[in-house]
Amino acid sequence: MRDVNVLEGNVVAKEGMKVGIIASRFNEIIVSKLLGGAIDGLVRHGVEDRNITAAWVPGAFEIPVTAAKMAGSGKYDAVICVGAVIRGDTSHYDYVCSEVSKGVAQVGMSTGVPVLFGVITTENIEQAIARAGSKAGNKGYDCALSAIEMVNLLEQM
Ligand SMILES: Nc1c(NC[C@H](O)[C@H](O)[C@H](O)CO)[nH]c(=O)[nH]c1=O
Ligand SMILES: CC(=O)[C@@H](O)COP(=O)(O)O
DSSP states (O other), X not given: OOSOOOOOXXXXXXXXXXXXXEEEOTTHHHHHHHHHHHHHHHHHTTOOGGGEEEEEESSGGGXXXXXXXXXXXXXXXXXXXXXXXXXXXXXXXXXXXHHHHXXXXXXXXXXXXXXXXXXXXXXXXXXXXXXXXXXXXXXXXXXXXXXXXXXXXXXXX
C-alpha cells in the first residue's frame, strides 16, 4: 500500500479508562449475559473493575436517554449499551429497534463519546441466546473491545 498515514486504535485500555454500561432489564436472562460479556471483555483488556459503572434501565427504549446522560456527564471515556429486543406479535418491535438504534447513534455523534450499540434485535429467543454467549459469540464482549479501540482511535485525531 502507498506510504499513507493509517490511524487505528489498539485493544489495550489506556491507563484509567472509565466505561459506563447501560443494560436494559427486559429479557434480563439474555441481557445479564451481555452485561457479563461486556465486563469480561473490558477487564481482560485492561480496564479496572472500579472504573466500570453499570446502570439498569427498564427496557431498550430507555437506553438512549440514559446514554445521553452518561456520555454527557464527562465521567466516561466510552458508553456501552446492551439489551435484547425480541420480536413479538405486533409492530412494537420495529418502533423500539428503530428508536433505540437512532438514539444511541445520535448520542455518540452529539457528544463525541464512543457509544457502542450492543442491543441485539432478534426474531426469536434462539437467535438471542446464540448472540449472548453461545454459538454466535457475545455481543457485549464484542462491544467492550470496540469501545477500547474507539477510545484509542479518537485520541489520535
Ligand atoms: N419488547 C421489548 C421491550 N419493550 C419495552 C420498551 O423497551 C420500553 O421499556 C417500554 O416501551 C416503555 O417505554 N424492551 C426490550 O428491551 N426488549 C423487548 O423485547
Ligand atoms: C419488542 C417488543 O416490544 C415485543 O416483545 C412486544 O411484544 P408484542 O409485540 O407481542 O406486544
